[in-house]
Amino acid sequence: MAKIEVFPNPAPQRRYIIEHVNNEFTSVCPITGLPDFGIVTVRYIPDKMCMELKSMKYYFFEFRNKGIFYEAVTNKFLDDFVEICQPIEMEIVTEWKTRGGMNSTITAKYTKNNDVITL
Amino acid sequence: MAKIEVFPNPAPQRRYIIEHVNNEFTSVCPITGLPDFGIVTVRYIPDKMCMELKSMKYYFFEFRNKGIFYEAVTNKFLDDFVEICQPIEMEIVTEWKTRGGMNSTITAKYTKNNDVITL
Amino acid sequence: MAKIEVFPNPAPQRRYIIEHVNNEFTSVCPITGLPDFGIVTVRYIPDKMCMELKSMKYYFFEFRNKGIFYEAVTNKFLDDFVEICQPIEMEIVTEWKTRGGMNSTITAKYTKNNDVITL
Amino acid sequence: MAKIEVFPNPAPQRRYIIEHVNNEFTSVCPITGLPDFGIVTVRYIPDKMCMELKSMKYYFFEFRNKGIFYEAVTNKFLDDFVEICQPIEMEIVTEWKTRGGMNSTITAKYTKNNDVITL
Amino acid sequence: MAKIEVFPNPAPQRRYIIEHVNNEFTSVCPITGLPDFGIVTVRYIPDKMCMELKSMKYYFFEFRNKGIFYEAVTNKFLDDFVEICQPIEMEIVTEWKTRGGMNSTITAKYTKNNDVITL
Amino acid sequence: MAKIEVFPNPAPQRRYIIEHVNNEFTSVCPITGLPDFGIVTVRYIPDKMCMELKSMKYYFFEFRNKGIFYEAVTNKFLDDFVEICQPIEMEIVTEWKTRGGMNSTITAKYTKNNDVITL
Amino acid sequence: MAKIEVFPNPAPQRRYIIEHVNNEFTSVCPITGLPDFGIVTVRYIPDKMCMELKSMKYYFFEFRNKGIFYEAVTNKFLDDFVEICQPIEMEIVTEWKTRGGMNSTITAKYTKNNDVITL
Amino acid sequence: MAKIEVFPNPAPQRRYIIEHVNNEFTSVCPITGLPDFGIVTVRYIPDKMCMELKSMKYYFFEFRNKGIFYEAVTNKFLDDFVEICQPIEMEIVTEWKTRGGMNSTITAKYTKNNDVITL
Amino acid sequence: MAKIEVFPNPAPQRRYIIEHVNNEFTSVCPITGLPDFGIVTVRYIPDKMCMELKSMKYYFFEFRNKGIFYEAVTNKFLDDFVEICQPIEMEIVTEWKTRGGMNSTITAKYTKNNDVITL
């Protein structure tokens, strides 16, 4: 995979929120081979490191021809990004365009104390 | 009935939310024989299994010529999907198009500890 | 009055919400004899019985030439429907179209433990 | 003043909410003699009596040529209506159209236990 | 300054809310001498006195050629109005039109028990 | 850097909120050298000093040809402004225009008792 | 096919426009066998006959399980309806829900003097 | 290239309009290698042949990893589709997502008598 | 100035329309030295050459620190672009953000036969 660059958090002494939204994410359905289109929101409170935006864009490009489920890609984002920048908290939301009259949204979250999500 | 495929939850170690919305559900009124049109929302926290989207679409197609009450079909979705993927929590909302000036919404929810719904 | 049919709740083991909205209710003003137009929302958690939609529509039609106050008809709905289907909870909201520059909304609710409404 | 008719609350055994909105209220500014236009919302929980809508409309008409301050008329509504129908709770909101670039809203409330309003 | 007239609160026995919005306030920037345009909202719970609307408008006109900072004028409104009508609570919000790509909003509040505002 | 002028808080005895929004902030991406465009919101409760708007505008102009990350510039604003006017509380939000299909929002906050931000 | 009833035009001496919109048309894709959903607009100037609405609804129901192309069904509607009611002018527009990111609209028109459509 | 299937125009005796909109077109910038995203509208009056939707979708998919200019791809669509189905008239509009603050729209049209486009 | 690249019109045999919109143009006021922000629309029918988008973006960047009047820059765009790509027709519209309560729009057009613009 493309390596997401990090740079030192310019304000590690302070908790603050960073949000990046990719409106043009596209991957491939692992079953039909047809393209999927989604909006990916990455929201986090950085600790020592921040993710660099341009390398993040290239990271997303690598999924352009990759077959992967919605659920898997959402959790992979969370796993990869948490590993890369070791944030204090992070949330990933992926919203997928309508396919055959159906559309989907997946939400996953990481917190250091493992807070429990409910419906 | 068409079998809804499942696949292993790619992130069983984490609670996260999956939401699928079918904007084009159609069945038949058991009394008049006329078609009903509805929007079905399925929202759940998976445990070991996720429901596969394409087979889910075929599952919904089977109701196209079936006579069934709103209340029955909503609860059948909840029963079938809970049985199929054994989620931690699940919620079904069905919204039905106007008929003779009337429209309806049915909401049902499953939680492992049987939380009580109120108006 | 037309009898509202009931059918056995297909999921009596579970608390869930049913909502029917009649966008085209009409009755007659008991004072002026002019027609009133309203939107009636019926929201309930069924116990053993559900109300059938088509007979409900006929029930509503019977008010077409009946002179009755907003407040009376709203409470009559609640009384009649509670008697017919013995729900766990039920709420009726009636919204009335503008008459001489005025419009009105009436809200009534039934719960087994008689919860108190406040403004 | 025109007398607002009341009629027996058809459901005195139950707390429920009645809301009337007069979109076309007009009175006269006591200082300039120019007409004021406002929207009056009356919201209450009836006790033994309900206010009849048509006589209420005539009541409102009587202010057409009366010079009275926004604050006074709002509180007069609350005083008159509370006296007439002895409700459990009542709230009056008057919203006044722009005059010389300024517009105003007055809100008053009656509860049996005299709850305190804050900004 | 123009004197803001007051008149006896017609309902001193009751706490209720009065809100006046001036959409056409204009003063002068004390640094550049250029005009400023703003929307002023005055919201209060009267005690013994209410502020009369027309004299309030003339009060606002006097700032037309006065050089004064946003922060100062907002607090001056609060000080003047509190002194004039001795309310139970009062809040002033001033919203200023864009200047050089920047626009501003100032919010000040008076309560008898000096409640603390936070962001 | 351009010096942001301060002037004595005209109402130091009272907590109130000042909000300035710069809709036309522009700086340069430190990696590509291309321009970035953002909306900067500065919200604070002043203590002894207020920031003067015109010098603030000149302060923002100095970033026009400066290469700096979103995260760094947001925290620099907070650090600089807190140092300049020693507020009781302050919050900075920067919203950045879409680049390569991605857009970002950064939120940082200062409080005297260091309240903790969460997602 | 179900026969669409007609009734005598009540105002044959005047040209006027009748428009019926079916928001819930559904047929089957002749290639994939999957359901298609569309909105059908029928707009016409009647001559001697008008089409009866209820029988028109049953006519549309007959396509529920029929495999037919968008272009064919649109022209079939125009041919059938022109034959049935011999209008002065008629226009059919069919708008089809998104499939695989694509949606379609077909427009056909009949005039007695065969006016030519251009893009 | 994928072959776009055609089928006989079901109503060759009549001029009517067919419009297909692809909301999810994506190709690659021939200079930067980065993905482009666009909305493609195909509008035509068929002569003897119609273009089949599913094969059209596959035709569009082939551009997913192809480097091509906006102007070239727009005219290529027009040339290819005119050759494939020999329409009476055809119009192609491509609208491209914002890149570096700029967005573009290209419009090309074919008519049998070569009508001239002006701004 | 940065040179705007051109490339051969891929469809010189056909008149078609190309439109590029720069939503983030910025230059400097020649009198105050303060930044101006505008939206630039370039619309043309190409002859032998098309303008390349990326080099166009760099061309626009060169005005970032240039002092120039709205009227001059609009006509300069038209002169430069006409010279660069020798179009059949071209239109430039510049819309400028509010300054001191005033905003401006400049429109200039080139046609081979010098059509006259009127208000």
Place this chain on the structure above:
Amino acid sequence: MAKIEVFPNPAPQRRYIIEHVNNEFTSVCPITGLPDFGIVTVRYIPDKMCMELKSMKYYFFEFRNKGIFYEAVTNKFLDDFVEICQPIEMEIVTEWKTRGGMNSTITAKYTKNNDVITL
């Protein structure tokens, strides 16, 4: 009056349109002495001279405390601006904010050959 600066038309060889809109014009009603608020649009085709924006703003400021009728001020703008910059064509539109429920718009136009305005 403040003198409106002019500068040489940078493109005198070409007819093009300049439009300036002042959203914050204010003068005084000559009868009541109360402020009037309006939007002034100046649209012209320059000949040898263009009007400079900043001096134009100061020209407008001079009306801040001047008592003048809507009709008079609109025609004065046209007379003054035509005299100052000798345009080929010029149009003035003034739109005035609501007073006592009424609002007004005045339109005046100058052309070299005195074209007659019609409704």
